[in-house]
Amino acid sequence: MLDRLNLQFQDVSARDWKLLVSLLVTANLVTLTSLSWLVLSWVSMPHSVRDRVLAQAPATRTPMPTFTLTPIVTPSPTATRVGTWTPVPTVTRTPTHTPTPTETPLPPTPEIVMRAPVPAAPTPTPTPAHDFVATVRQLSPCENEGKHHLFIHVRDRDGQGIPNVRILVSWGGGEAYATTGNKPEVHPGFTDFAMFKGSYTLRLADLDSETVGPLTPDIPRGEMCATTGNPVANSLYHYSYEIVFQQVR
Secondary structure (H helix, E strand, O other): OHHHHHHHHHHOOHHHHHHHHHHHHHHHHHHHHHHHHHHHHHHHOOHHHHHHHHHOOOOOOOOOOOOOOOOOOOOOOOOOOOOOOOOOOOOOOOOOOOOOOOOOOOOOOOOOOOOOOOOOOOOOOOOOOOOEEEEEEEOOHHHHOOOOEEEEEEEOOOOOEOOOOEEEEEEOOEEEEEEOOOOOOOOOOEEEEEOOOOOEEEEEOOOOEOOEEEEOOOOOOOEOOOOOOOOOOEEOOEOOEEEEEEEOO
16 A cells, blocks of 8 residues: 555656645635634624623534545657648749830831933934935845846935935946936835846945945846746846935035
8 A cells, every 4th residue: 555655656746746835725724714813803702792602512524635645647649740841832923024115116108209311412413424324225035136236325314215315336347327217106215237247336325324335246146036937037147226315514
């Protein structure tokens, strides 16, 4: 019994002993205070009252309760709850709003003022070297039909034939004159001159003109006229030319 009690006392901590002693001291103080009050009340009580009290049957003493030490149960250490690790949410960084670049307006296109084109200075017409310029064309086979002539036209600035104009025709070892207007059925400014081998040059005898030539019928090539079937429409010694002397000033 004592051993068990000793074991229980050993389980009482120093703090619990201090609490127990404090309770006992408090209880004794209460008891002493009560006894002091009773003694003072008895002493101050009048004799007549005190004698009457003594004459009464003594009250049965109420036994004081026996203080039974209750073993203090040492609480088992409460398990400290280990906090569950709560993962800290990763803070997702909100992307900073990049403002859309504002398109910088292009500077206004300068208005192009088109200047009126300056007309080019008229090219001065070259002054002809002669009053009459000459053009030459070889006749085709069907135009020629075997002839060997110089067909000469002399025209004024309006394109009209000029009669009575002498043309000097020269060749190796000789020369001759042909005069316009001798074949008026063609036009007044027309004449012709037959060639016989060799090379020929010609110009207006009495007017300022260009010199044409040399022109020759000595072309060793045969050309047939498909219309007439003439196989020698153009052939050796049978070629003809059309010459126009045009007045330009």
